[in-house]
Amino acid sequence: MYYYTLPDEFVRTQMAVGALVLFGVLRVICAAVGAQRSWRMSTVTRCFIGAAVLFCLPQLLDVVMSSPMSHRAFVELQGKAIGCALALFCAPIVSHRLGYE
Template sequence: MWQVLPDEYIRAQMAVGALVVFGVARVVAAAIGAQRGWRIPVVTNWFIGVAGIFCAPQMLEVLLVASSHPAYVELQGKVIGCAVALFCAPIVSHRLGYE
């Protein structure tokens, strides 16, 4: 009755979700930071910390639970999405003139 989704679908869904959330939030934070005089390295470090907190539940489950394959797949997707977003968002912010 319940069909299990393939790992690729779960990984892709988590990656796209993290990419959208962190990409948009990072560009918005750069825009706000440019108006208020925040230093861009501080904003970047803050988002790296938030990405770590975002991935923490799956990381804890992978470390503490023996049979945690779904959590490992979700963790892979989140890490990939966060990494791509935190790499590409400064490029977009720079193109928009915020950095």
């Protein structure tokens, strides 16, 4: 029986793109809703930073708790962290260009 695994670059890229799309789209939607309901954008940003930490928490705990088997979790954590960071950096720019901030 053969076991095939994806290279680390593919897993990292998939996690990064997934997190980027998830948090980017949700951040723009929440900015639109927040503009209509007069929410403070700093509060929305802080909530999304907390959500990004919770999103990365399972892989972070796996890396910390199980050191010999944590290579896959570390690769997934890298991808998720990169995607979340890009989304939290770029989504306010997009929201501002759309006129929500």
